Amino acid sequence: MAVNPDYVGRTFPPGPAYLVGREKIREFATAIGDLNPAFHDVGAARALGYPDLVAPPTFPVVMAMKAATAAVQDPGLGLDYTRVVHGEQRFAYSRPVVAGDELIVTVTIEAVRTMAGNDMVTTRGDVTTLAGDHVVSATTLLISRGIEADS
C-alpha cells in the first residue's frame, strides 16, 4: 500500500509538554555509558554555562520519536506501522536540552515516497519551549518494509 502524498507538508499539533528531569538525563546518559560530567553533575554543567544538567545529543529522540510515531499512525497517511524500521535520524540544535526544560514537539511530514515496495516517510519534529523558542529539530526517516521486499 502506497503512502498518501497529500500528507506532505501536514503539521500535527503538539501533545502534552515533556518536562526534562535531572534523573531522566542521568538514566539516559548511564544507559549509553556516557560519563561526561555535564550529564551527571549539576556543578559541572553550570561551570560550562548551562542552567542545569545537559542532556546527551541523542536524548531528544525520547520525545521526538513518540511524537513522530503518533503522527505517522494517522490512518489517512496509509503507513503500515507494524513493519516500520528507523532509516535515518538527524538532529539540528539551537541549544542543548537541559534539565528543567518544558518542551513540546510539533511534527511536520516532510516527504513521502515508495521505493522497491518500501514506504518511506520523513518527519521533522520541531522541539520548542512553551514560549516558542526553538531548541532542536529531529528529522526522522521511517521505512515500512513492503511484503514483497522481504523475499
Added chain:
Amino acid sequence: MTAHVRLADIEVGTALPSQVFHVDRAGLVRYAGASGDFNVIHWNERVATSVGLPNVIAHGMLTMALAGRVLSDWVGDPGAIVEFGTKFTRPVVVPDDADGATVEVTGKVTAVNDDGTAQVSLTVMCDGVTVLGNPRAVVRLA
C-alpha cells in the same frame, strides 16, 4: 577525562580519539528502559528471528548514541554539537553471550568553516562492516 578541543588545534584530517564499545543484552534492556523504545526485536530472540533477523539487534539510536560519545568526549562541552545525523544501514547483532557485540567508532575532521564550526565524519563498525551510513556532525568550537 574530556578534552576541550579548540578550533585552532584542528585541521581537515585531524583524527578524533577512537573508542571501542561493548554492547550486551543487559545494555539493550537498560537502553530500552531509558529511551522508552521497547520494540521487541531489541530484547526477544524468538521475535527477532521470526521477522528474519539473525538475532536480537541493538537499537539504532543506541549505536548513534555511542558514536555521540566519541563526539562529546572530544569537544568536552556536549552543547558544542550543533548537528548530528546518520543513516541506519546495517544492524548491530547482539548475541546472548558474555561478550555481546563490539562497536568501534573512529572519526576525523572533514571541514573547518569560517563561522567557527567544524564538520566531523565518523565511521562506526561492527564485525568488520560499517553499521551506520554517513554519520556526521557539526560542532562549534572556541
